[in-house]
Amino acid sequence: MADVDQPVAQERTLDRDCTTLTRHVLQQLHSFSAEAQDLSALMTRIALAAKLISRRLSRAGLVEGVLGVTGTVNVQGESVKKMDLYANDVFISVFKQSGLVCRLASEEMEKPYYIPENCPIGRYTLLYDPIDGSSNIDINLNIGSIFSIRRQEGDDSDGEASDLLQNGRKQIAAGYILYGPSTMLVYSIGTGVHSFTLDPSLGEFILSKENMQVPEHGPIYSVNEGNFWQWDESIRDYIRYVHRHEGYTARYSGALVGDFHRILSQGGVFLYPGTLKKPEGKLRLLYETAPLAFLMEQAGGKASTGTQNLMDVVPKALHQRTPLIIGSKEDVALVESFIQERARDSEEATIASRPG
Ligand code: FDP
Numbered sequence: 206m207a208d209v210d211q212p213v214a215q216e217r218t219l220d221r222d223c224t225t226l227t228r229h230v231l232q233q234l235h236s237f238s239a240e241a242q243d244l245s246a247l248m249t250r251i252a253l254a255a256k257l258i259s260r261r262l263s264r265a266g267l268v269e270g271v272l273g274v275t276g277t278v279n280v281q282g283e284s285v286k287k288m289d290l291y292a293n294d295v296f297i298s299v300f301k302q303s304g305l306v307c308r309l310a311s312e313e314m315e316k317p318y319y320i321p322e323n324c325p326i327g328r329y330t331l332l333y334d335p336i337d338g339s340s341n342i343d344i345n346l347n348i349g350s351i352f353s354i355r356r357q358e359g360d361d362s363d364g365e366a367s368d369l370l371q372n373g374r375k376q377i378a379a380g381y382i383l384y385g386p387s388t389m390l391v392y393s394i395g396t397g398v399h400s401f402t403l404d405p406s407l408g409e410f411i412l413s414k415e416n417m418q419v420p421e422h423g424p425i426y427s428v429n430e431g432n433f434w435q436w437d438e439s440i441r442d443y444i445r446y447v448h449r450h451e452g453y454t455a456r457y458s459g460a461l462v463g464d465f466h467r468i469l470s471q472g473g474v475f476l477y478p479g480t481l482k483k484p485e486g487k488l489r490l491l492y493e494t495a496p497l498a499f500l501m502e503q504a505g506g507k508a509s510t511g512t513q514n515l516m517d518v519v520p521k522a523l524h525q526r527t528p529l530i531i532g533s534k535e536d537v538a539l540v541e542s543f544i545q546e547r548a549r550d551s552e553e554a555t556i557a558s559r560p561g
Contacts, residue, residue: 224412233396250299257295259388272343280315288342292335306331317366330355332492338460347385349462353496354378373516379496381462393503419506422535423472427464435480439547474532486528490520494529507537511544
């Protein structure tokens with residue numbers, strides 16, 4: 206007997222296979238307006254960058270000139286890997302002649318990179334971390350790229366890009382690419398968080414999961430505990446708490462995108478707090494923490510510096526750093542409660558020590 210469900214199942218599979226990133230962005234916006242077309246074109250170019258970087262990574266151990274360091278140091282004082290530079294140039298290259306992006310700002314460049322031929326009409330700025338988790342490159346572990354898109358405000362005639370120094374709510378899109386066992390692209394344009402997997406046989410990102418939601422609470426805490434004695438006492442209090450209570454488990458890969466993806470998928474909290482020497486932490490606001498905060502909020506979670514909602518932080522400089530506590534609402538609130546408790550104690554101690 207013929208299987209009557211077969212055509213239905215086949216239609217469903219085909220429909221899923223045809224849900225490419227470009228189509229998805231247009232579907233999300235329910236429109237073919239100029240802005241919807243722009244966003245779809247922006248995402249298509251980011252996807253092209255992702256495919257180029259992914260292709261190079263997949264052959265890293267086989268060809269010359271992919272692994273290792275360049276011998277130079279970037280604006281952050283970190284040694285630059287060959288893949289960092291390649292990925293940085295890929296993003297610039299895919300946006301040339303696009304008419305979309307006038308400026309790109311990244312971890313690898315001290316000042317924004319202008320594409321003069323786009324500037325008269327390019328209304329958007331791309332902020333990105335071309336390779337996040339660089340220490341994983343040479344050992345073939347997961348790494349990522351992070352991106353954020355902002356509308357350009359004003360004509361930036363002095364070339365200072367000061368309109369970028371605004372809070373995270375000015376982002377119109379954000380996302381990341383995870384180069385793991387498969388290459389995934391996760392994005393939001395303010396209508397939920399959606400993940401795509403690169404199908405190498407098609408060369409297309411195909412929808413994997415729509416409207417990802419982070420659980421209210423999760424078992425994972427993700428932090429570099431090697432910094433334990435460099436942290437403020439409040440963070441040590443939190444870590445002692447999870448050590449003493451059942452139901453917590455530690456996971457830390459050393460690459461933010463992978464660790465974030467795990468938290469987004471399974472719940473819990475990722476922390477990169479400030480240290481005594483560097484109270485501002487390690488991660489950069491405009492192209493690392495703010496885009497991830499945008500995604501986490503869209504997925505029903507939260508991002509905090511410990512004392513402020515991360516989405517509200519207004520940077521004073523392009524490469525400004527922030528502490529990061531991000532993940533399930535309940536877990537972020539728990540970390541914040543330890544910080545608030547210590548702050549209250551120290552305020553009370555100051556008051557008590559005042560004469561008279
Ligand atoms: P990396 O320096 O290797 O590029 O972006 C910075 C970052 O990696 C994050 O991806 C990662 O979460 C963090 O730094 C790791 O820093 P630690 O080695 O200090 O834990």
